[in-house]
Amino acid sequence: MxxxxxxxxxxxxxMIARGEEPEILFxxxxxxxxxxxxxxxxxxxxxxxHHVGIKYAVLGTEESCTGDPAKRAGNxxxxxxxxxxxxxxxxxxxxxxxVTGCPHCFNTIKNEYPGLGGSYEVIHHTQxxxxxxxxxxxxxxxxxxxxxxxxxYHDPCYLGRGNGIYxxxxxxxxxxxAQLVEMKRCKSNGLCCGxxxxxxxxxxxxxxxxxxxxxIEEALETSPNIIAAGxxxxxxxxxxxxxxxxxxxxxxxxxxxxxxxxANGL
Amino acid sequence: MISQILFIAIxxxxxxxxxxxxxxVIRNIKIGKAADRTDQPQKRxxxxxxxxxxxxxxxxxxxxxxxxxxVYIGFVIINIEVLxxxxxxxxxxxxxxxxxxxxYNFLIGSFEILALGVxxxxxxxxxxxxxxxxxxxxxxxxxxxxxxxxxYILITEILLMSAFLLMNAADAKLQAMGAHHYITAGSFPxxxxxxxxxxxxxxxxxxxxxxxxxxxILGILAFLNYLPYSKHFHxxxxxxxxxxxxxxxxxxFSNMQSVTNEVKAMLDPSFTPPEAEAGRFGAKDVNDLSxxxxxxxxxxxECGRCTSVCPANITGKLLSPRKIMMDTRDRMEEVGKNxxxxxxxxxxxxxxxxxxxxxxxxxxxTSCNACVEACPINxxxxxxxxxxxxxxxxxxxxxxxxxxxxxxxxxNNGAPWKYSPADRLNWAKEN
Numbered sequence: 001m002x003x004x005x006x007x008x009x010x011x012x013x014x015m016i017a018r019g020e021e022p023e024i025l026f027x028x029x030x031x032x033x034x035x036x037x038x039x040x041x042x043x044x045x046x047x048x049x050h051h052v053g054i055k056y057a058v059l060g061t062e063e064s065c066t067g068d069p070a071k072r073a074g075n076x077x078x079x080x081x082x083x084x085x086x087x088x089x090x091x092x093x094x095x096x097x098x099v100t101g102c103p104h105c106f107n108t109i110k111n112e113y114p115g116l117g118g119s120y121e122v123i124h125h126t127q128x129x130x131x132x133x134x135x136x137x138x139x140x141x142x143x144x145x146x147x148x149x150x151x152x153y154h155d156p157c158y159l160g161r162g163n164g165i166y167x168x169x170x171x172x173x174x175x176x177x178a179q180l181v182e183m184k185r186c187k188s189n190g191l192c193c194g195x196x197x198x199x200x201x202x203x204x205x206x207x208x209x210x211x212x213x214x215x216i217e218e219a220l221e222t223s224p225n226i227i228a229a230g231x232x233x234x235x236x237x238x239x240x241x242x243x244x245x246x247x248x249x250x251x252x253x254x255x256x257x258x259x260x261x262x263a264n265g266l
Numbered sequence: 267m268i269s270q271i272l273f274i275a276i277x278x279x280x281x282x283x284x285x286x287x288x289x290x291v292i293r294n295i296k297i298g299k300a301a302d303r304t305d306q307p308q309k310r311x312x313x314x315x316x317x318x319x320x321x322x323x324x325x326x327x328x329x330x331x332x333x334x335x336x337v338y339i340g341f342v343i344i345n346i347e348v349l350x351x352x353x354x355x356x357x358x359x360x361x362x363x364x365x366x367x368x369x370y371n372f373l374i375g376s377f378e379i380l381a382l383g384v385x386x387x388x389x390x391x392x393x394x395x396x397x398x399x400x401x402x403x404x405x406x407x408x409x410x411x412x413x414x415x416x417x418y419i420l421i422t423e424i425l426l427m428s429a430f431l432l433m434n435a436a437d438a439k440l441q442a443m444g445a446h447h448y449i450t451a452g453s454f455p456x457x458x459x460x461x462x463x464x465x466x467x468x469x470x471x472x473x474x475x476x477x478x479x480x481x482x483i484l485g486i487l488a489f490l491n492y493l494p495y496s497k498h499f500h501x502x503x504x505x506x507x508x509x510x511x512x513x514x515x516x517x518x519f520s521n522m523q524s525v526t527n528e529v530k531a532m533l534d535p536s537f538t539p540p541e542a543e544a545g546r547f548g549a550k551d552v553n554d555l556s557x558x559x560x561x562x563x564x565x566x567x568e569c570g571r572c573t574s575v576c577p578a579n580i581t582g583k584l585l586s587p588r589k590i591m592m593d594t595r596d597r598m599e600e601v602g603k604n605x606x607x608x609x610x611x612x613x614x615x616x617x618x619x620x621x622x623x624x625x626x627x628x629x630x631x632t633s634c635n636a637c638v639e640a641c642p643i644n645x646x647x648x649x650x651x652x653x654x655x656x657x658x659x660x661x662x663x664x665x666x667x668x669x670x671x672x673x674x675x676x677x678n679n680g681a682p683w684k685y686s687p688a689d690r691l692n693w694a695k696e697n
Contacts, residue, residue, distance in 0.1 A: 070676050077660060163517050201669060205584065208581060
């Protein structure tokens with residue numbers, strides 16, 4: 001559960017210079033790159049990739065925003081500028097497969113880039129973890145025990161309703177021998193954390209409650225030890241909510257990748 | 267003979283009036299921009315069968331689903347009876363299918379049970395709306411006409427079913443008396459209990475039977491012509507609406523081709539964009555939306571499942587996806603009336619944005635797709651919200667200032683926050 005990263009993270013540029021090709025490109029995303037809390041998840045995804053011996057690389061400084069928040073905010077110009085620039089980089093490196101650390105990047109690259117000339121096999125990191133568990137390459141051993149802990153999983157909109165991925169993150173939690181509890185509104189009926197559609201970057205409109213408070217109250221009703229997330233924006237909203245409810249001593253908000261890394265002592 | 271001529275005349279007039287109004291509705295839908303929804307016909311057909319015919323998305327809420335199912339089945343099956351009414355009306359026969367014998371008895375018996383089901387279902391729906399005052403059915407956007415509309419529909423259905431049962435009760439009594447013209451046909455498991463409240467004289471019974479028969483058929487024809495003015499249009503539009511629904515993942519927003527051409531030209535000077543058709547980016551008014559958005563608006567039956575799951579609405583924000591659909595329909599009708607009056611191209615100085623839907627509403631959306639998921643007939647309010655945002659941002663540059671700041675950051679630093687692109691890999695270096 002060390003936050004330190006004792007491994008080298010290879011960039012595409014370095015790999016190509018060595019005449020090598022990665023199996024998979026890890027698309028980190030802006031939150032994963034800059035947001036302190038999300039950086040921890042990013043490092044844990046690298047640790048998992050390293051642990052199972054997958055040859056991967058990141059774009060590093062050649063990565064740029066997918067354009068998702070611009071598109072949801074209505075700026076199609078800026079979105080397509082970003083998309084086409086990124087596609088040029090990705091196609092230039094002959095990328096075939098991408099894993100993202102963020103459902104928004106995942107959705108955008110998977111669904112919206114093909115029409116602009118960028119077709120790749122795109123998976124979210126929870127799907128990667130599910131695949132590794134299914135292949136027997138990843139277990140939950142050698143690390144922190146989650147046995148008997150109560151975990152409730154919050155579906156990110158762009159993973160769940162947006163792309164119908166409900167099972168992969170749950171699969172990653174099932175191997176922990178923990179007690180999984182569902183919130184009243186879950187899966188296709190899951191309630192948004194309040195950050196989507198570019199809300200992350202603005203103050204909410206006038207109302208009687210913040211959306212993340214509504215969501216965290218529901219999560220706390222399950223009296224969990226851990227609230228599991230799969231999205232850096234949800235992570236921010238849920239963590240803020242837990243703090244507002246003064247439950248941060250009792251309840252942890254952790255990404256599926258963090259939980260997996262901890263369970264394996266990475 | 268006179269009643270036959272009267273019947274034929276009224277029926278033809280009702281069908282003509284409905285066709286006239288339906289044509290207008292289709293013309294209004296065609297105000298919208300082109301959109302291709304003809305791919306994967308088999309998948310579309312299956313979607314329609316599953317969602318509209320099979321009502322697969324209703325089951326999420328079991329109580330209204332069960333009640334709605336009874337009313338729906340009742341509506342569809344009892345309409346077989348309308349076929350007999352039509353034939354009897356035209357040729358002056360009585361219970362023309364009566365010769366089917368036991369099958370006929372079975373059918374009429376089933377209709378009666380279904381009619382009772384519809385009656386009870388509608389009564390419970392009225393109670394939910396007006397006495398229990400369910401939140402979803404008493405939102406601010408339903409004040410006035412939409413609330414009355416809902417009640418008129420339910421009351422009409424109750425009256426139609428009452429007339430049907432009363433007609434059968436009188437008929438059965440006349441059959442038992444051996445009255446002329448009233449052949450012995452049908453079984454009456456429900457209406458037999460109404461016989462006691464009916465008078466004994468043959469003349470009065472015939473008056474009641476005829477009265478209910480006429481009321482039933484005139485009611486149905488009137489109801490048909492009420493549809494174009496009502497939210498109840500969904501009984502027809504649910505089918506094309508689900509057939510033409512979005513088959514892509516909900517998270518995917520369409521890429522605007524007009525923008526693609528401009529961006530390509532910007533990035534690659536050798537690219538010559540094809541002749542662009544005139545039009546604005548995004549939607550200011552209904553004619554900027556696609557015909558699918560507009561058909562969605564006519565299809566909406568204002569059930570409010572969308573609004574009841576909307577995170578913005580739940581937390582007291584102004585946004586209500588149902589209101590987005592209602593506003594779109596209202597504005598479309600207004601534009602349609604303008605066209606009727608003055609021909610196409612008339613500008614009344616109003617628009618969907620600002621005059622109907624406020625900026626506060628469109629900026630409260632989290633694009634979470636809960637409304638789209640919740641709609642039992644695949645209406646997509648998010649597509650309209652997105653197009654309104656596109657207009658506000660790309661045509662007017664009028665977004666909330668923090669959104670503008672975010673957009674500026676992406677443009678300058680390639681990230682929605684103010685960080686240097688050079689620092690993008692710092693997470694890997696900081697130990």
